Amino acid sequence: MTYNTAVESVSAEGAVYYLFGATGDLARRKLFPALFSLYKEGKLSENFAVVGLARRPRTNEQFREDLYESIVEFCRYKADDAELWSKFAEHFVYMSLDINDVEGFRDLSRLSEQLDVKFNIPGNRLFYLALAPSLFGPVSFNLRDGGLLESNGWHRVVIEKPFGYDQPSAQKLNEQISQVFKEEEIYRIDHYLGKEMVQNIQVIRFANAFFEPLWNNNHIANVQITLSETVGVEERGGYYDKSGALRDMGQNHMLQMLTMIAMEPPSRLHGEDIRDEKVKVLRSLREYASSDEVRANVVRGQYSAGSMRGKELPGYREEDSVGEDSTTETYFAAKVLVDNFRWAGVPFYIRTGKRLPVKTTEVVIEFKSMPQNVLFAQRHDLAPNLLVIRVNPLEGIYIKVNAKTPGENNSVQPVAMEFCQSCQIGINTPEAYERLIHDAARGDSTYFTRWDEVSQAWSFVDKIAQAWREDKSDLKHYPAGSWGPEAADRLLAEEGFRWWPVNGQEEDNVIWVSNSGK
């Protein structure tokens, strides 16, 4: 099988972008703003067209108004240059289409030929499926049967998550899509892979002589990955109640981040080499062998009524479109082991939840403590060294080291030295969706998930889901605004560890040295 590898040109080749789900939430909040940012930065050539597709009727003018409103509300660039705006907007057209109507796809094919001529596009087609997963198969078949894949250029399909509900359903979905598209034409989105600091993990690891030699079980005590959210399920209760935190965040974003931390250096910085290394990590995850093992290593919770910053909040079961006796988890924490030479015995603690006190994504690497025969260790309880990778909302890294307290003999003081990348004036990092759309348009699938990764991640997660189905008695309730069930603290305490504070909520005695002015 041949795969695409990184393409270095900055501006994407001319193409028609088909935005299925153009009237939906994702398009409004993420995809339209991403396209505008790419245009502003000259990363879309002038030879492009975007066709918005959904069932509800819209004129081109109405569609462009929706586009404008979305950009005003969500884009990191302002749409205040009228001339640039009108040049951008004229590339957008709307067509009302039901995914199940193959005739509509034939009309779409004819429209595409006109757009090719109008914008001088060489037949390249990028299909973005911002749709419910049940439509991924039907849309693929109708793209083929409606003649959309007969043009001369390349054809790529970008598929939103969730890719399946478990391994068998993901497999079935993949078989359907694979009847139409080759693996190298399929771009499965995991938007965390498009985040600046997730991509930076490789650079931090492989470009720094003082990290990589220590990056193993001789020196690392544990790894902690936190993806905490303050929001509840918002308007997505219908979807979320069937999914839960494990499938919504665990199977994809959390395991992908874990692979970036744990993978071996790739032989080349090519997409396939990187994905080969990531899938090896997923294959090395120790699957829980029994329901008892799941209960001992995985904690699940659901938020109940509580408050945050003085605001009263409803419990999960009171949210719209959620069952009143729902047992869906809105939180989970797990101890995960990677059974390979590098990581044997090092626990990876992962946790995610909704309605937690802060919105943050952080990775903490905790290094092993110094040997006890060192002078300072005899007299003081030395804090371990930490490397913290901040993904969101602040982007950057800090290291926590021990230093002598100035002016005092034999007194040790923790010092945190931070490089806050997002605090630097002039740095306005691209949104994840911007990078990923640009990558797909350039044919670079490095930061998209390959089928073997998706399948392997489902196998790991399915073991947990199965144990949870059999016995729901371990579901813990936590008040909205708290850090989740206490059982998650015990997961670490059993091994003498604790969750480190996230999002700068550091202990009082730490001296900060930071470019953020903290």
Ligand SMILES: NC(=O)C1=CN([C@@H]2O[C@H](COP(=O)(O)OP(=O)(O)OC[C@H]3O[C@@H](n4cnc5c(N)ncnc54)[C@H](OP(=O)(O)O)[C@@H]3O)[C@@H](O)[C@H]2O)C=CC1
């Ligand atoms: N929203 C988010 O933050 C995120 C979403 N995702 C994923 O992205 C996908 C889209 O999510 P989201 O935008 O929130 O969903 P929405 O429910 O907001 O939008 C769904 C879109 O699909 C269209 N649609 C539904 N049925 C049909 C049909 N039969 N034919 C044509 N179009 C149809 C709807 O338009 P109409 O009703 O007019 O037909 C609408 O534009 C999902 O897979 C979701 O899991 C992933 C990560 C985050």
Ligand SMILES: O=C1O[C@H](COP(=O)(O)O)[C@@H](O)[C@H](O)[C@H]1O
């Ligand atoms: O994929 C998803 O991610 C979001 C969180 O994304 P972030 O970029 O804001 O951290 C989450 O809210 C949503 O439930 C999930 O589907």
